[in-house]
Structure formats: structure tokens, C-alpha cells
Amino acid sequence: MTVSIRFLGAAGTVTGSKYLVEHDGQSLLIDCGLFQGYKQLRLRNRDPLPVLPNNIGAVLLTHAHLDHSGYLPLLAKEGFRGTVWATPATRDLAQILLPDSGHIQEADADFANRHGFSKHAPALPLYTEDDAMRSLKLIRTVPMDQTFEPLPGWQARFYGAGHILGAASILLAVGGRRILFSGDLGRPDDVLMLAPEKPPAADTVVCESTYGDREHPDEDVFAELGPALKRCAARGGTAVVPAFAVGRAQALLHAIAQLKSQDDLPHSLPIYLDSPMAINSTGLFARHIGEHRLNATQCHAMEAVAKMTRTTDESKAIALQHGPKVILSASGMATGGRVLHHLAKYLGDHRNMVILSGYQAPGTRGASLAAGATHLRMHGQDLTVRAEIVQLTAASAHADASQLIDWLRSLSAPPQRVFVTHGDPAASDALRQRIEHELKWSALVPEHGSTWRV
Template sequence: MGPAARQHGPRTMATMGTTLTFLGAAGTVTGSAFLLERGTQRVLVDCGLYQGEREWRRRNWEPFAVDPATIGNVVLSHAHLDHCGYLPALVRQGFTGPAWCTEGTAALAAIVLRDSAHLQEEDAEHAREAGYSRHDKPMPLYDAADAERAIEALCPCDYTLPVPLADGITLNLTRAGHILGSASSRVDVFGSSVLFSGDLGRPTHPLLLPREDPPAARTVVVESTYGDRTHPAPGRHPHAVLAEAMRRAERLRGAVVVPAFAVDRTELVLRAISDLLARGEAPDLPVYVDSPMALAALEVYARPGLRAELRPDVGPRLFELPRVHAVRSVQESVALNFPEEPCVIVSASGMATGGRVVHHLRHLLPERRNTVVLTGYQAVGTRGRDLAEGARQLKMFGRYVPVRAEVLVDEEFSVHADSGEVLAWLRRLPEPPETVYVVHGEPPAAAELAGRIRDELDWTAVVPRHGEKVRIDPA
């Protein structure tokens, strides 16, 4: 025992304090991961995959910041890949504990993780066959077996009911209203409390009940995806951009390609098309849902046991489309690369980072008669972002493809709270927190939201650095 230990006595869990380390979604809008530590206890809140620019994607391949075998619990806010997609890699590296989440998140995450593992394996095989990888034998980040082990770790729990994670550590989830099953997570650690917003939804989500008011917490970690923006007010003709794209397709005998996240966004796109047809604002074109993951997610949204999260005015069917077609086989998907009539193709992924939509874009972007409609946030470094910013060519499967199709952005699909809506959620806290940490945003968005929190609420608001560790217990 050294002199310091003899003078002050051995350090106990009570004297070591509780720390929070920002392992992801700091300096970027992807890869959410936040580590709580108290003595030997470790809880990881969110376990997201990095997407977008190569700078961030490379971090998926780095050894995790701590030994995953020493993490006792994982908490997942929702089933989007940037919040749950690293879990199979964590399991592959030794994590054996439970991953707590809502029932809706567990159902959707199983779909997302299986699809992600398939894409990881497929991309590695494409790279090997085409020879465009720098590695002699390209390997996936994780495989199907890793995904199944991660799915086995999922532990569904109810909103509002406390979940004991370990001695002195408790979890409470509240509805976030972003996608089905999405939650804000409050973790109480030996008298300290930290609230993670997760991705916050908008009060006007077409399918889901609005988010709940947040519980009190000493520390708040809040997202800032749209921290520097305000969503446009609803117009007299919702989704006029999508309606115009469909009319253009009918006029030019072309196709409308809609890159859409398989979870939640596909549901909203189909509902929007249904509403446009009901109002007579768009032609009745055949609609192809070309994403096995999206089709599986649609079934989850329709489960009777999960309808408690849906708005009361949502009927037994989420949408009414007389000419909707489920595309399941690869052969059916390949045929859509050469459509014989005007149509709408809704396919994942939403940022065109992978999946069947990339094949459709490869074949349909070069023709001026076609249209691409982007339906949500496009992270820096993704093909979707490049298209939104006017790219004249895109690189796909090792080759550059010209962009001659018209590219439109329908901003009315966003289910991320904007700057004002995030502030409104923070104002509903029962008491001011000691510190608000602003994460999950590109640097300008995070900085602007932090400034608004300081100026309008007079609270301490900080944009943490990647890897930064802070104390969250009482001083």
C-alpha cells in the first residue's frame, strides 16, 4: 500500500465517483455510445455504428475503448443502426451482458442487426470479387452469427417501470416519439442521475404518440441532429415535392426512387403516398417496396401488442394503397432496375449507403426521365448527402455513375425534433440540470444548440469532445 493509500485509506466505490465518457456521437451525428462508470460497474448507453465519412467509419474497426467483457449492461434508445448497429461487434469482442430496450426496439433491432450483418458480409464479398479493397481478403465487421448472439442479448422492458441494472444502478425509459419503441433513458447511479434523450421525435409524427415529458436529472445528454435548423411549417398541400415527382414520372414515363430508412421512414412514405392519392394530388402509380427489412418492419408496426404507441386515429392498416407490391426476391429487385412503366420504388437505405437502393440508383440515375426523392437527414459523407448537394456523379461498386435524374428533397418526412422542439423538451424538465451535454450533431448544429441552451435557458451547456470523460456525481 502506497503513502497516499495509507493516508486516505483504500478507495471504495463510494469515493471513486461516477464518470461519463463520450465514445461516440461527439463531433458527429453518428455512432452513439456513452459509457457510465462507477468503480467496476460499467453501463454503455447506445451502441451505434459509425456511418458517413471514412474518418468516422474507420472507427468501427478500432478496438473498443474498454474491454467489452467488463461492460455489465448495454441500454439501447432505439433500433436505428447508428444507435444499435455496433452491438454484434461488441459481442464479438467479448460482451456477454444484457442489452436493455423496449419491446418495440427489440423487435425492430432484430431485423436491423440481421440485415446489417448480411450487408457487412455482402460488402466484403463484393470488395473481394471486384478487387477494390486494400485488403487481400476483405472481412466483415461482424457476421450473421455475431448478430444472432447480439439479438439473444436483447432484454425488453416497459416504459416507466424501473429496471435494476446492478446494486445502486437503475434504468427508467420514457417514450421519445422518434420511431416505434424509441426511448429516452435515465440511469440513476448511487444518487446521481443522467438522462439521455436518445433521438427525440416531433409532436406531429403521423403514426406515433408524441414523446413524453422528461424526468428530472442532474445531467442531461441531448441530441442535436437538427440543432441549427427549424423544420418548415406544414403547407396547405403536404408532401407537394413527392406529388410533383410522381406526376413527373407519369409524364416522362420514368421512375421515382425513394431511398428510405427501412424502420419508420418507409411506413411514413407509404402513408404519405396513400394520403396524396386520397386527395387526388398524385397519379395512381404502382409502388414497389424493395427492402426485406422494411417489409419486416411494417409487420412489427402492425403488431397488436405494440399499437399502444400509435396515435388513436391510426386505423388497423397504416396506409391504403391499391397498387403496392412487396418485392422480396433478388430477381424481382433486379427487374426494377429496368422498369417498364412509371412507378415508385421505395428502397433502403435512407442515405444510400448500402442495400438494394444503391443498385437502383446505379441504373436509374443516368436517365433524365427518372427522379430521386430524398426523405430525411443525409449525413456528411453519404451518397444521399452528395445527391442533396448537387453531385454530378456518384461512386458505386468501384465505378462512377453520372447523375442526370432530377434530385428532390422532401423535408416534411423528418421525425427528428428541430432546434426549437428540442428546447421545448428541455423546458419540460421538472428542474434545471447541473449540465447539459450536446451530442449527436454535426459540429455547427451542436454548437448552435448549445448556444441557445445557454442564452435562452441560462443553463450550462457543453459540446463534448470524442473520448472526453466527465464527472456526473455531486461535487
């Protein structure tokens, strides 16, 4: 019996990770992510999968970011009843992210209906907060480095991938084949997360390529962030920081706490963490000591450096605070959430600043700002961009091209093939070429929807 992989997401793009592995009449999904960015990608979220959800036996999550887990409530809503396997920290984060995703989609649909700027009448959410809560009941946890059986006769194991809390690479053994899915690989020198574990031997590797054509700079996030915030504060401006609620927000809070403790930022500079999801995620670090680089004292400092604004009224009240301030708010690519309201208020003033803190998928508002857009469309309006736009290059939680090659090189034996996924076309092809030229391995970039025997 053959083993095959069907690439239902993250092929030719960074988002929507879904890999359907099929063997002997059984199948499971590695990751179950939402498409983000360009509209033509987001529309895929509403397309039916080429396999009935109730025919999928299990889902294995590499980590909790929505481009890897955010389709799960819809999958369950449409009939999936199998087990979702995840590490304990991934489960903890999914309990925060998935209901929040449903809530934001409901709120955005309601806002569009009330203001009449949707092309659909009425605008409907992809799924609701209640849908997300029901899907969470399907999750079962397994610790890192412990073999388990997601389906009868199939074996799997999680290996630490760095990146964010709970993130894992997955080794799947089925039909006499060993398939290694990298998940999103972190950096060996990340300020928060531990370095990825050495990968196990595999016949086939599915490797991410988010930064497959780029190298990270030598300077660290402290050297980039401190001067930018001081510059903005000196002119009395507000710095709006779209930040991924899981991982990036905590790395920035840790950096700000360190900068203040070293007198590299004024102690009086107000910092706001305006994202209930990010607030709850920040609290998880103290519960998972040993799974990241921070000790208990540093976890406390990271939480204490910012005023946590949970309610909508508290969020709105930030605008009433005059003088320089820093607002960290989700989403990290400015695709939705509270950060849009802050951008609407502060983008038009040259004293203010928008700090982009990580990868910006093509088609997102964050990518438009990074590319120098002079206008940004939000909530049916075109807003003029006068604020200074700063793109941090040292804050990424993804391994760069050379770090990806080093991770692959550490395999004990060459795999028969590497599938290069989870990257823009240029990044994926650049990594493919490096794999072929430097490692002398067979590598290819699969097409969306394609099926390959392994």
C-alpha cells in the first residue's frame, strides 16, 4: 500500500498549512490552518476540502498559530470527530487563540453589517466562538519526545521546534515510511524560545521556507527596538506595534522590560498590551518554565512592564492618554482585531510610528505598510499614512535560510526527498536551490492541491 501526501495548504504561500497523509484507506491531517493575506487565498477558507471532514481520522498540530490551527473549528463544524493531537502548551494556546479567532470573526462580520461595507448581505463569520469552543474538546495532549499512535498502526512523535510555546516538528511513521514535518522552525539564538531539537532520521522531509531566501541581521531586537521607541517618544508620538499575540508580543515585552531595566528606555514611558489573547498567552510562560529561556523573575518582569487592557472600554481609553506611549496590539499583520482601531487613529500623524515586528504575508495591511504604502484601506475607508513605518528585522521567530539548511544538514542521513513548503514562491524556490546545490539532495516545491507518493 502506498503512502501519499496531499498539499492542501502552505504550498506556494506561507499560510493555510494542511498536509493530508493517506495510507490504506486511512488519512490524517498534519496541521489545520487558516489561509491569510491575499483575498484569493482567504477565499480558500470557504472552499470545501477535497476530502470529507468525517473521513479524516485525526489531526496533528505542529503549533497553535492560526495559520496552522485556525481551520480546526470549521473542520469540526463540518463533521470531523477524530482526535486532535498536540503538545500540552499547544493545547493551552489553542484554548486562547481559537475562541478569540471566532470572536473576532463574529465582531468583524457584525461591524461590516452595521456599517454596510461588506459585499455580502449579510456578512457571515467563517465560524463562531461557540464553534471554536466545541472544537477544543477534541484535543488530546502528548508530551514532546513520546511516541504515540494517532491512528491504528500509525506512529508519531513530537520534537521541539522552538518558534513559540509548544511548537514541534512531527515524525510520522506509516506504511514503512518515515515522514518528518518541520512545522515552523525557530531560531537557535531566539531571545525567548529554546533552539530546535536535532531532527530524527526520515525518508521524506516537509520543510518550511518562510525565510528561505533571507538571512537575519547580526544585530538583536534590543538594538533595533530601543532607538526606534526613543525616537518616537522624543517627538511626543505614539508607537503602534502590530504584534502576533503568541510569541512576538512576549518577545517585545521582554525586550522592553530589559531596555527599561538598563535605562535604555525612559521608565515612565507607558506601555500598553491591548490584546486579551496576548495577555492570556503571556501568562502561560510562567506555567511552562523550562520550555523557554526565561526564568520566573523574567516572566514576572515581562508581565509587569505593560498595562494590560482586557476590555473594550479600557482599549478605547488608551486614546485619551496624551503624550508618548507604546501600544502592542494584535494582529501581527494588521489583518483584524483591536490594532486596526489604533492604526486608524494614529496613522495620519507624522509624530507617530508603526513598528512591524515580524513576517508580513503578501496581501496583508502589514505588508502594504512595509512596502511604503501612502494609503491603507480599513473598515471601508482609505486612510492616509503619515506615521513613520519601522520594520524590525531581528524580531523574527523563524529560522533564516542558513539556519534551515543547518537543521536539514543535521539529519543523520540524507532523505530521499525534501518538499519545500510554507513560503512565498521566491523564498521556497531559493531554499530548494540551496538544498539541491549545497546538500545535493532531491528537493521540490509542491503545487497547491497536488498529491505525491512518498
